[in-house]
Every structure is written in C-alpha cells, then in structure tokens.
Amino acid sequence: MDIDISRKAWRWRSQTWIIFVTGLAVILVALVASYAFSMFKPTVDVKVGQSGVFRLWVADTDAELYQGLSGVDTLSRDGGLLMDFKVSGYHGIVMRDMKIPLDIVWLSESKKVVYIVKNASPELGESKTFAPTKETARYVLELPAGTVTDSAIKVGDIAEFDAVGGKI
Numbered sequence: 001m002d003i004d005i006s007r008k009a010w011r012w013r014s015q016t017w018i019i020f021v022t023g024l025a026v027i028l029v030a031l032v033a034s035y036a037f038s039m040f041k042p043t044v045d046v047k048v049g050q051s052g053v054f055r056l057w058v059a060d061t062d063a064e065l066y067q068g069l070s071g072v073d074t075l076s077r078d079g080g081l082l083m084d085f086k087v088s089g090y091h092g093i094v095m096r097d098m099k100i101p102l103d104i105v106w107l108s109e110s111k112k113v114v115y116i117v118k119n120a121s122p123e124l125g126e127s128k129t130f131a132p133t134k135e136t137a138r139y140v141l142e143l144p145a146g147t148v149t150d151s152a153i154k155v156g157d158i159a160e161f162d163a164v165g166g167k168i
Contacts, residue, residue, distance in 0.1 A: 049151035
C-alpha cells in the first residue's frame, strides 16, 4: 500500500511540476512579446523642411494618441512621433508626463504645415493645451525641441510620407 501511495504522490508532483513550468513559459513568452511590441513600433519616414528625413513612430489608436511621447526619456535628432487623428480638427496636445521638451507641428489633411509650437516645456504638464487656431489638422508631429529651427520648418511647408505597415 505504501508503494501505491508513493507512486501516486510522485505522479501528482511530476504533473504539478509540468503545469508550473508550462505556465512559467507562457508568462515568459507573453512578457517578451509585449516588450518586443513596445520597442519595435511601426515607423514612417517623414520629409519636411530643409533637412533630411525623420524616422517617426506612428500613433493612430486612441490609446497611442493619448500616450503620445509621454514617458520617453530621449529622442534621436531624427526621431519623434507622427500622430494620425484620422479626421481633421483642432487637435490639442498637452505635455502630460513628458520628460523632454518638444517642437510640435500640425499638418493638414494634405500634409501642409498649418501650425507650429517650438520648445514646448515638459513642466507645463496638462496646464496648457496647444492647438492650431486658424486651420484644422489631421496629423501632428512631435519632434525633439530645436528641430523646427534646425530644419527650417515653417507654416506652408508640405510634408512627405507614405503609409507603412497598414498605418497612415
């Protein structure tokens, strides 16, 4: 009888161990996939102003548009975010949870620069909303502070970019 009980106990322990290891593997795969997804966001090349091409992350879901670049510690000189609101409007941008200053550029449906804010400070938080006042915009570029001046971006310029990965 003792032998029968020890076989059952051994079988139970080995099954429990298999379930535990499988569960741990599933959690690990989910964490790696989540990290990879967050680190390798879709990008699009955008040409605007007198400089080269910017490689920008794309935001086009409500969650991505709300998040913007909040929490980002640094940007490369040619980095940033292209926000696609899908419809033209007076889309407001706040500096919620921002860690770096930004230049913000609004683009019309035809990708014409319609409004610019230079060097928006992260200290503003949600206390100030930036939005175009004369023309509506569909897209917003969030770029490192100083980019608008360095690249000679001005109202009236036309940005060039194409769809990427089903976005834009």
